[in-house]
Amino acid sequence: MELPTRLLCGTGPTNPDPRVLRAMSAPLLGQFDPEFTSIMEDVMAFARQVFRTSNPRTFAVSATGRGGMEAAIASLVEPGDRVLVANCGRFGDLFVDLATRYGARVSQVTAEWGHVIDPQKIEASLKRTPAKVVAIVHGETSTGMLQPQMEEIGRICQERDALLVVDAVVTLGGVPVEVDDWQIDMCTSGTQKCLGCPSGMAPVTYNARAEHALADRKNPVVSNYFDLSQLQRHWSPERLNHHTLPTSMTYGLHEALRLIVDEGLEARWTRHRRAGDALKAGLEAMGVRLFGDPRHRLPMITAMHIPEGVPDEAARAQLLQQFGIEVVTSFGPLRGRIWRIGTMGYNAELKTVVTVLAGLEHVFRSSGLKIPQGAGGDAAEKAYSPISTNERRPP
């Protein structure tokens, strides 16, 4: 394989720290080798720190982020159960699809794509129709929106005796995800975004309330592979043989989580915020309109309107071929209307932002747009400048 080098500024995978890829090429261990189970234990301990939880049940599903979401719904939902989905984008739609497939009676509270969910709507819906599970996407990758008021949503779910399931695929490791403080009952993520690892595993954590719900099921989980009540016995001293854990992915996840813990979560959040702010400032200085509610934009995914006159596919192909930079469009109503630019994990850096802006400037110019020369990079650098004193940069 001869592979070109890419700056991956789509929505995942992102470029991992080279140390993560090196860890993935380490020699394999057997799945019940004490040296390997000790790596599993470390992964669990690191993941608890990153999820900000003391949940003993904190491990990884051997599938991508989507598989983690499915494991949550498959394991908690029985046919006929009521599920309320807070839906304002493509991954809210996925929760609806998953809950429907697993036999739930699904209600939704919605917001237009590019907006976020009002917690009062969740409360009002639960008052009308109690639900066993409330599912919400913390960072809606499809629109670039960050759901606020998670603590309030957690409080509402506790009061209404609903299990709160949160998709933190894009947010974990990039912005605060406070599993315990927000009373999240089950939270799932994916490796290939702000955790900075290749795609292929899905960290998951859940509390005693969720574990009781698994134990209290009347019917077995339809999926064997995503049956958390089995997986938790594999990821425990019991070491129930389930599937053969993906060894190299586990190494990669171990190294990725170790690097996060080493950097410090707060420093990492700050780094993502600064990179996102810089990118947004740079784009605006180039005359680009950002998409969605300005109060709730994700730092790690910046959604922008494709400027008039810029052909979506051809311009992205040019950016990829001439500059080796990947950005992506979105789904459904936003396909061909917006681009999404990721600054995640290792790429949440000023140099990534300036490089992307330089590439975009060239591509926009060749589509005939008039862009003030270098304005994007300058504005980005300016916006990036403020450094808080206790911030540590990655080596």
Add this chain to the structure above:
Amino acid sequence: MELPTRLLCGTGPTNPDPRVLRAMSAPLLGQFDPEFTSIMEDVMAFARQVFRTSNPRTFAVSATGRGGMEAAIASLVEPGDRVLVANCGRFGDLFVDLATRYGARVSQVTAEWGHVIDPQKIEASLKRTPAKVVAIVHGETSTGMLQPQMEEIGRICQERDALLVVDAVVTLGGVPVEVDDWQIDMCTSGTQKCLGCPSGMAPVTYNARAEHALADRKNPVVSNYFDLSQLQRHWSPERLNHHTLPTSMTYGLHEALRLIVDEGLEARWTRHRRAGDALKAGLEAMGVRLFGDPRHRLPMITAMHIPEGVPDEAARAQLLQQFGIEVVTSFGPLRGRIWRIGTMGYNAELKTVVTVLAGLEHVFRSSGLKIPQGAGGDAAEKAYSPISTNERRPP
């Protein structure tokens, strides 16, 4: 991570060719980057050669071998469908579990563990009770048995209008798996055995008959992640966005399949047969009794009775700690009664066999057994000698 070096002679993962691990540390590409989709195309083409099929629908599920089996059952079986499982081991049990979870009415034809299924039993059962799907394990890892007469089973299923689903997790790349010639409708495998790649993906292939069955479903597949009708649209020029393909695992699978095609399938089968023969001869020369029907033993998994006086767990721990060699016991009725020794992929070599036998000799002696010194290795070398003229050895 400080990792010891292990000779992995359990049932998987096995030690991959170092080139596979190197491929997995390559820089990432975006999932719809033309350079990456061309790697996906290569994976499909290589996999067709390894499965001996011309099925256009030949790709990989982003999960371990168990996930591939689940994808097959989840996608083909609707609630109420009749499924016949040919069951003579733990992975036959898994087919029963999967089909039951997905709502099938399950019948079984069985054989005692350590034996194989008589095709006439399948025919008789289908005469009594027609089934939509017949599921069978080609190589039963739990017992070390290779199911013979697959062509006859394929003929019976065609005649009785049943879809033949075959688990080739342990056999693909190690013994003949003739998907087209045997009229297998859907065949699934896993990466971490004879394909010689870390665990984490599940190659799958299916023919037009199976594809029609997917299209003719009355109900959606319960699992979203394992819905082959969606996955096949991702692994096609349509490039339906489903999940983020595990990039590094895809690189590893690509390299592993490339190495198989480069070695030549027949040469690889011969190599596995010779290594298995050598190991069995060596064990018998040491006075060890092999397990199961001698006519149907797998070459790549050798099952042996644990000699009287050898403590299962302590002896395996000694083998691992003193010699860095992993062997495993089995499940259920065979747990603590047999060991299984894998000689798969890169490890299907005389040097692996001799090393394992030397380690076993030491461990057995320290349990007080009298073993003729060096007898195992000598017998193995002798049994390994015959080389067919057109055989190519891996570099």
